[in-house]
Amino acid sequence: RLSTPLESRLSAAKCPLTTDLINIILKKKSNVCVALDVTSSKELLSLTKQLGPHIALLKTHSDAVTDWNEAVGNELVELSKEMEFLILEDRKLADIGATVGHQFSLISSWAHLVTVHSIAGPGPLQEIARIADERGEKRGVFLIGELSCAGNLIDEKYTQATLNLAQSFSSITVGLVCQSPSVLASSPGLLQLTPGIHLSQAGDNKGQQYNSPNEVITLRGADIGVIGRGVTQAPDPLAAVKEYKRVMWEAYEQRLK
Numbered sequence: 190r191l192s193t194p195l196e197s198r199l200s201a202a203k204c205p206l207t208t209d210l211i212n213i214i215l216k217k218k219s220n221v222c223v224a225l226d227v228t229s230s231k232e233l234l235s236l237t238k239q240l241g242p243h244i245a246l247l248k249t250h251s252d253a254v255t256d257w258n259e260a261v262g263n264e265l266v267e268l269s270k271e272m273e274f275l276i277l278e279d280r281k282l283a284d285i286g287a288t289v290g291h292q293f294s295l296i297s298s299w300a301h302l303v304t305v306h307s308i309a310g311p312g313p314l315q316e317i318a319r320i321a322d323e324r325g326e327k328r329g330v331f332l333i334g335e336l337s338c339a340g341n342l343i344d345e346k347y348t349q350a351t352l353n354l355a356q357s358f359s360s361i362t363v364g365l366v367c368q369s370p371s372v373l374a375s376s377p378g379l380l381q382l383t384p385g386i387h388l389s390q391a392g393d394n395k396g397q398q399y400n401s402p403n404e405v406i407t408l409r410g411a412d413i414g415v416i417g418r419g420v421t422q423a424p425d426p427l428a429a430v431k432e433y434k435r436v437m438w439e440a441y442e443q444r445l446k
């Protein structure tokens with residue numbers, strides 16, 4: 190998998206949004222997902238306008254935006270079309286199917302993708318698939334297979350069970366959020382999204398554990414790397430996103446050799 194170019198994996202993709210995301214990555218030569226963990230919609234939209242042209246995926250925590258409203262979602266959608274990226278709401282849904290269904294109905298009005306914990310089993314995914322189908326627009330999920338934070342409770346068995354779930358719901362699963370190259374080694378049709386990336390820091394004193402962008406792409410096997418504060422708290426976020434993009438694309442090309 191590590192040495193297979195993304196274009197050769199297109200035929201293995203079972204969710205239409207996986208194909209869209211791979212095509213965006215290849216067109217923009219960007220395997221960057223930026224995590225805009227900001228608390229005001231003004232900051233969220235202004236960073237999106239600035240960074241949008243350089244990213245493949247925009248990751249939001251809309252429930253942390255104090256003045257979030259429907260218009261903000263609509264504006265993100267417009268920007269995603271204009272600047273060609275997909276929107277991932279990182280809600281990490283984890284409840285029973287019926288509840289997740291209500292939550293997903295709201296999220297799916299603006300986000301292409303949402304993160305889902307596998308802890309609750311198939312119920313939430315069944316509901317998401319049903320609602321996505323009703324909407325008639327392409328919608329998908331990233332399942333949380335592993336976490337980047339110190340001391341988290343996920344073990345190998347849980348990660349394997351998450352992969353099994355991803356395969357059962359392949360028509361709506363774009364990929365897994367995970368850290369180890371072995372997880373998706375035999376699943377070319379699923380994308381690996383890996384957070385915990387920083388060029389100069391090892392952690393945040395709150396449990397986060399960082400690796401370098403190069404390590405995450407070449408050794409850990411990420412198809413897309415998530416950078417939050419490495420970009421948003423840099424003195425110049427635009428210069429920072431361009432630097433992460435350059436380093437991570439070079440690492441991807443290196444991986445293919």
Ligand code: UP6
Nearest residue numbers: 224335336337338384385397416417418
């Ligand atoms: N995130 C992680 N680790 C995980 C899953 N998700 O950090 O295992 C998310 C966080 C945050 C972003 O919710 O939005 O990725 C990382 O941000 P940072 O680069 O500022 O640490």
